[in-house]
Amino acid sequence: MRGLGWAPVHTIGEVLRGTLAGQHVQLRGWLHRNRASGQIAFPQLRDSTGVIQCVARRDSLSPEQFDAIAKLLPESSLRLQGMVRADPRAPGGFEVAVDGIEVVAAVDPARPFPLRGDEGDEFLLDNRHLWLRSTSMTAALKVRAQVFRAIDDFFAQEGYYEVQSPSFVSGACEGGSTLFKVEYGDEEQKEVYLTQSWQLYAEAMVQGLEHIYTVAPSFRAEKSRTRRHLTEFWHCEAEAAWMGNDGIMEVEERLIFHIVDWCLRTVAPELTALGRDLGTLRQVRLPFPRYRYEEAVELAASKGAEISMGEDFTYAVEKILTGDLTVPIFITHFPTAIKPFYHRPDPADPTHVLCNDLLAPSGYGEIVGAGERCVTLEELLARMQKQGIDPAPYEWYLDLRRYGAVPHAGFGMGIDRVVAWICGADHIKNVVPFPRMMRRVYP
RNA sequence: GCCGUCGUAGCUUAGCGGUAGAGCGCUCGGCUGUUAACCGAGUGGUCGCCGGUUCGAAUCCGGUCGACGGCGCCA
Numbered sequence: 001m002r003g004l005g006w007a008p009v010h011t012i013g014e015v016l017r018g019t020l021a022g023q024h025v026q027l028r029g030w031l032h033r034n035r036a037s038g039q040i041a042f043p044q045l046r047d048s049t050g051v052i053q054c055v056a057r058r059d060s061l062s063p064e065q066f067d068a069i070a071k072l073l074p075e076s077s078l079r080l081q082g083m084v085r086a087d088p089r090a091p092g093g094f095e096v097a098v099d100g101i102e103v104v105a106a107v108d109p110a111r112p113f114p115l116r117g118d119e120g121d122e123f124l125l126d127n128r129h130l131w132l133r134s135t136s137m138t139a140a141l142k143v144r145a146q147v148f149r150a151i152d153d154f155f156a157q158e159g160y161y162e163v164q165s166p167s168f169v170s171g172a173c174e175g176g177s178t179l180f181k182v183e184y185g186d187e188e189q190k191e192v193y194l195t196q197s198w199q200l201y202a203e204a205m206v207q208g209l210e211h212i213y214t215v216a217p218s219f220r221a222e223k224s225r226t227r228r229h230l231t232e233f234w235h236c237e238a239e240a241a242w243m244g245n246d247g248i249m250e251v252e253e254r255l256i257f258h259i260v261d262w263c264l265r266t267v268a269p270e271l272t273a274l275g276r277d278l279g280t281l282r283q284v285r286l287p288f289p290r291y292r293y294e295e296a297v298e299l300a301a302s303k304g305a306e307i308s309m310g311e312d313f314t315y316a317v318e319k320i321l322t323g324d325l326t327v328p329i330f331i332t333h334f335p336t337a338i339k340p341f342y343h344r345p346d347p348a349d350p351t352h353v354l355c356n357d358l359l360a361p362s363g364y365g366e367i368v369g370a371g372e373r374c375v376t377l378e379e380l381l382a383r384m385q386k387q388g389i390d391p392a393p394y395e396w397y398l399d400l401r402r403y404g405a406v407p408h409a410g411f412g413m414g415i416d417r418v419v420a421w422i423c424g425a426d427h428i429k430n431v432v433p434f435p436r437m438m439r440r441v442y443p
Numbered sequence: 444g445c446c447g448u449c450g451u452a453g454c455u456u457a458g459c460g461g462u463a464g465a466g467c468g469c470u471c472g473g474c475u476g477u478u479a480a481c482c483g484a485g486u487g488g489u490c491g492c493c494g495g496u497u498c499g500a501a502u503c504c505g506g507u508c509g510a511c512g513g514c515g516c517c518a
Contacts, residue, residue: 033478033479035476035477035478035480036477037473037474037475037476037477037480037481038473038474038475039474039475040474040475040476040477041477042476042477042478042480044478053477053478055476055477057475058475059475073469087476089476089477089478090476090478091478109469109470110469111453111469112453112468112469113468114453114454114468115454116454116467116468116479118454118455118467118479119454119455120454120455120510120511121510121511121512122450122509122510122511123454123455125510125511126510178516178517196517196518197518218518220516220517220518222515222516222517223444223445223515223516224514224515224516224517225511225512225513225514226512226513226514226517227512227513228517228518229516229517229518230518233518234518235518236518312516314514314515314516315513315514315515315516315517316514357518365517365518366517366518367518368518369517369518412518413518414517414518415518416518417518418518427512439509439510439511440510
């Protein structure tokens with residue numbers, strides 16, 4: 001550049017912070033928008049930290065360089081350098097007066113970048129690989145990254161071991177119709193399934209490590225077409241020995257609080273950019289309200305929901321129950337009949353199980369499902385028999401009860417749903433880079 | 444699986460029985476401070492597919508495929 005070499009590389013975020021005013025910097029990124037007239041051009045440059053307006057004048061560049069920048073199409077990559085200066089006319093308050101550019105890869109005018117942001121859902125999903133560079137997607141993915149980091153930070157602090165469980169599983173553990181079958185190529189084991197939960201494996205590992213967690217994908221073949229379902233979702237699951245339903249609820253709410261607090265401290269600008277009201281999010285405080293199943297049914301009914309005792313909560317009821325809330329709520333002690341076999345019946349009232357669901361506010365749905373597990377072999381077999389489940393494939397699971405099983409509890413949290421709630425997203429797919437849904441596996 | 448809505452240029456869409464229109468994009472030209480820049484010209488569509496009704500179908504009817512949204516179920 002004018003024989004002086006390139007200036008030191010900086011990020012756009014650093015420039016927008018204002019401390020570089022008056023300095024000569026090099027920026028690298030993608031052309032976000034471009035406006036040009038015969039003598040002056042305003043290329044907006046984007047990198048992972050932000051977007052900044054640059055000013056290119058014909059008299060500050062060689063004719064070749066000016067023409068190159070003036071004709072460059074959006075999403076071309078380039079590096080440029082120039083003087084940083086404050087200017088009230090620039091969006092963001094700072095701009096770069098360009099004195100040198102190098103086009104890295106120019107977009108072909110025969111195939112201009114197809115996205116601007118006002119396209120329809122289908123088109124944006126078909127072009128997901130390109131839409132991911134939009135400011136809204138990158139903001140959501142930055143929040144998502146911090147949620148994952150907060151989870152690891154929380155469990156490290158709590159002394160939990162991270163453990164990995166298999167994704168290929170042999171048995172249908174709950175609701176066989178929602179399992180994905182996979183060809184497995186062995187004569188004796190031709191078919192296996194993709195995991196829906198690590199839980200049964202966790203119950204084995206917890207007898208050795210006592211406090212464990214995992215962050216892994218789970219798969220559900222439900223034909224769900226809703227704003228909160230994916231066929232492949234990220235599951236944060238934890239299991240703890242010597243812990244009951246009350247104890248695990250405290251872990252759940254502290255985890256959720258930690259995640260929210262962490263996000264408020266690390267990605268507040270991104271949340272604001274996504275339109276999230278931070279004041280509402282700041283209202284998340286411990287402890288979360290707890291309702292026994294019957295109380296929750298009555299509360300929902302008093303708000304006008306149609307539900308009768310003994311029924312499970314439908315989404316329509318959940319929406320009424322949580323629509324006017326700003327914090328998550330627990331529902332505990334569900335009727336035994338409507339919960340899976342591994343939940344432990346309450347010794348004080350065996351018609352209910354020691355379990356809890358955590359519902360996110362504003363209709364984001366159930367974000368955590370949890371409970372205390374059956375401890376004795378007799379209890380477990382009785383529950384399986386009552387639900388018509390063949391114990392044969394669960395022999396190893398039953399074994400766990402034969403060798404010193406201790407009281408234990410665990411939970412599964414839908415990370416994508418948590419991110420969707422924190423971001424205030426309209427749809428869970430808006431916070432997942434390549435969402436997998438029943439009718440969408442491309443790109 | 445069920446219910447709903449929708450498939451017209453690269454995108455967003457108008458037209459809803461009589462030879463297919465616009466905005467954006469892209470190309471060319473103009474413009475020395477633009478903010479979804481502007482001005483002028485150009486480019487671009489066998490109206491998802493199959494069949495039926497009709498003198499005539501993007502338009503009406505039947506089917507089919509696809510997409511999106513919602514429900515049941517779940518995290």
